[in-house]
Amino acid sequence: MFKFFLAFFLTFSILSTAQTRNDSTLLTSPDKNVHVIIKTGERISYRVVFKNKLILPSGNIALSLSDGSVLGHNSRMKSKKLLSVDKIVTPRYGMADRYHDRYNEVELQFENQFSVTFRAYNNGVAYRFSTRLPGKIKVTNEETTYRLGADTRGWMQKVSGFLNSYEEHYLDAPVSALDSGKIAVLPLLAETKGVKIAFTEADLFDYPGLYLTYSKTEGLKGMHPPVALKDSVGGCCPDFEKLVTQTAPYIAETNGTRKFPWRLMIVAEQDKELLYNNLVYLLAADPKNETNFSWVKPGKVVWDWWFANNLKGVGFTAGMNTETYKHYIDFAVEHNIAYINMDEGWSDQHNLLSVSSTNSQPLDLPYLFQYASQKDVGIILWCVWHTLDRQMKESFDQFEKWGVKGLKVDFMDRDDQYVVNFYERVASEAAKRKMLVNFHGAFKPTGMERTYPNVINREAxxxxxxxxxxxxxxxxxxxxxxxxxxxxxxxxxxxxxxxxxxxxxxxxxxxxxxxxxxxxxxxxxxxxxxxPLQMLSDSPEEYRKDPAILHYITxxxxxxxxxxxxxxxxxxxxxxxxxxxxxxxxxxxxxxxxxxxxxxxxxxxxxxxxxxxxxxxxxxxxxxxxxxxxxxxxxxxxxxxxxxxxxxxxxxxxxxxxxxxxxx
Incomplete structure (x- = not known):
């Protein structure tokens, strides 16, 4: 029956990228290999066919609001907009100097002031909700399901809860290993019918991150951290984290008129195709307010933390002091390295305006910034996220006076709505002052480097x-x-x-x-x-031992x-x-x-x-x-x-x- 249904649709898709039959719509990729069959009515669901293989059986999608309405249940479609795009996107920097953005799109508009947009790429499928509601809304749940069988092979990074930094191994196991409330961060990779499918999201702003769990009836199922009403300093590494102590019965309070994050599945017939894919970037928004980011400078960084400032053969006592970092600046100059990093220890972790110093080993930051500037080397400062959050204005003002070129912001370890919004506030404040941002203790990238090109790297x-x-x-x-x-x-x-x-x-x-x-x-x-911002983890002296290696790395x-x-x-x-x-x-x-x-x-x-x-x-x-x-x-x-x-x-x-x- 399914093969007949698909053949029927393929027959009618010759003249258009999307066709309708009763309550169903077929969207086809530009190369005709990917077919998305969307059904509306009592529920909104879709299935995906790749080269005549049903790789994703019907999965439901919906958006639930605090007023009791569910966008996607018994929703009447009033119109449809079709679009075919074939253009070149030129990133500020990237894995290529140009990305080919080619897809077919259908936007399904419904009577109760929302729409769902689907895109079919040659190597993936994406969809997102958009709403046109007045004022603020509270989203209580987003239904995201990928109906894969329990024995579908997966590679997943399981975490114990929403407090995590995406720093786990990938478990090679059936996706049903996520049963009983276990959750996995994204991207999650699965294999069905010889095809690899990776699930992730893009264009995440003012909304919590997406996780996946497993249900016997629904397959892979989306979950989101709720809004944090209260949190307190605690957790690992002398109170670097903030632990959520009270949550709201909703996942986001946001503008009623907005576009929600893209839900993306990347498709690869050969494993090696996964080594280069730019769909997350292409789905992200362009820079806001047409900001000029021409000053953003990718490059290498002399990193101090890995080798704990342990140097030998130098004429000073190494440590968190002026002579040590002057030494790193000189090394950077010798080998055309753009930046040095000052990691944990340069300040009081809970007061970014208090510079660490001792009588025996002073740390003269104004001098170091002046010295680095004369040598055309930038200095990147590390900080704990909630300290920066609490002291944002005064810290950024001080950093600007010093001449800081970038920040390494650490230990967020959350992606609820508040923390997601923190990322954007940091990116925006840093951009105003022409500073780079490298997020550590972070959630996965979602294309923010396109919207804010100064967000140049991410740990996760x-x-x-x-x-x-x-x-x-x-x-x-x-x-x-x-x-x-x-x-x-x-x-x-x-x-x-x-x-x-x-x-x-x-x-x-x-x-x-x-x-x-x-x-x-x-x-x-x-x-x-x-x-794009690549650390050199070891010490200058270790690299100098091997000139051939040093030349290659730099x-x-x-x-x-x-x-x-x-x-x-x-x-x-x-x-x-x-x-x-x-x-x-x-x-x-x-x-x-x-x-x-x-x-x-x-x-x-x-x-x-x-x-x-x-x-x-x-x-x-x-x-x-x-x-x-x-x-x-x-x-x-x-x-x-x-x-x-x-x-x-x-x-x-x-x-x-x-x-x-x-x-x-």
Whole structure:
């Protein structure tokens, strides 16, 4: 019956991207591979077909308000608007210098002052509610369901509650592992009928974040944190968090006339397609008020926290003092690094106007900002979110006087409506003063970097820092996040650790940390992970020990003109090629299994290339920092065989040979 129903619709979709039959509408992607069948009437539901496979059976959607009305129940449709878009979006910075925004859209308008808009892309489906109601409204619930079977394979980051920082491993298990009230953050990846589907959201403002749980009757089902009425300082790391102590019986109080966040499912037939997808960005709103963000400067950052300011071979006592940070500024100048970061300890965590200092080791911030400015190096300051929230005006005024170039805001660990709005207030205040923002202890990106390009990076990932106090930041996890977390947007994983060990030799050390896996895996992360504000996690002295590594890490770009997925299998290995100008950077990593990967250079324009290759050494599985550097000529279209050790990786730099010869 379903095949007949679909065939009927396909017959009538030749002349239009959306057709109606009674209470049903068919929306088709530009390449005709994705079909969204929308049904209205008693309920609003939709199903998704990809290449004649029913990958998402009918799921219901609705928006419940505090006055008892449910937008989506017994709603009468009064009109329909069709739209086909094929345009180029030019981001301020990104994984490419242009994104192809191509989709078909239908907006279904209903009598009780709301509409639902569906979009069909060649690689995904999105929908959102819009309302045209007077005054303020309270949303008590949003019904979001993805009717997948209990045994559908999923990769999900389970959390114990709405207080979390998206810093968990991805569990490979049936989606029914989320039963009995367990919840997962987004993105969540599933596989059905040989097709990967990733669920996430975009354009999230003035509304809480979306989570997924599992119900036997509804499949994957949306959940939202309620509005926080009261909270108090507490939680981990000397009261850095604010714990919600009282909640409202609704999830948002917001304007009655507005557009709600996009609900997005990304579709991939091959795993490697997940390594490059820009739908979250494309669904986000353009900058507000046509703000000029031409001053936003992506780049590298000298980071102090990973190695705990432990330096050797210097003529001063290292620590949170003027001489140490002057040393970092000088290192940044030597290697064309844009920023240094001053992490925890530069101020009283609960008073950003109180600078830390001792008689023996003074910290002269005005001097450091003046010194950095003279050297054209920016300083980024770390702060606890609720301290910044409480002291926002006076803190930003002081930061502006000093000449702060960016903020690293940490420990939100929530995405209820208040905290989501905090992100926008920080982004707006920082933009007025031409400051970057890097959110840590954060929820996943939802395209905010398009609306506020100064929000240049986001953590929301179990990153390298975990190796300072656990064994959780593994090569297995490093592969997973390339396919799942990176779908949401930029990630601050903080790669670049120079003490590298296998699983047997790895040891936890807070002040002298190690990485799990090989040196080449750390190198690969600089191009594999999209990170416009990229930290150099280790100390200047560790990098200076290896000039070849130092040159690569400081010269690899952080934003790109083109990205091409090269190879990948979820949970096993990942490889991408990225281009800046006419130079290509090809990187790959593997999990704890060694493997040989055939890297096809079919993405290269015709010609010969001078190639600098970093690959795992013969003994890298025992000695993590064992690597081989080669320089050779490669040709467009050829295939290179690369062997990666357990937890290993590779990094190539490919430059057209005639260009490299001109420089000699």
């Amino acid at each position: 990932v179990l990153g390298l820092e975990y190796n300072k106090f656990s064994k959780r930041s593994t090569p297995d996890h490093a592969v997973d996040i390339a396919f799942i977390r990176m779908l949401a947007g930029p990630l601050d994983y903080t790669a670049g650790g120079m003490t590298n060990a296998n699983a047997e030799d790895f040891r936890i050390s807070k002040n002298r940390p190690m990485t799990q896996g090989t040196r080449c895996q750390q190198l690969a992360m600089f191009a594999l992970y999209y990170s 010269s690899v770009p952080t934003v790109w003109d083109e990205t091409v997925p090269v190879a990948g299998m979820m949970g096993e290995y990942a490889a991408v090629a990225r281009r800046k100008g006419n130079v290509w950077y090809v990187s790959g990593i593997t999990n704890w299994a060694s493997r040989t990967l055939e890297v096809q250079l079919s993405f290269l324009p015709d010609g010969d290339y001078k190639a600098m290759l970093f690959t795992d050494g013969k003994n890298a599985s025992r000695i993590g920092d064992d690597y081989v550097q080669e320089i050779k000529t490669l040709h467009a279209g050829e295939t290179i065989s690369v062997t990666m050790a357990e937890g290993g990786g590779f990094a190539f730099v490919l430059e057209p040979k005639h260009d490299s010869e001109k420089e000699k």
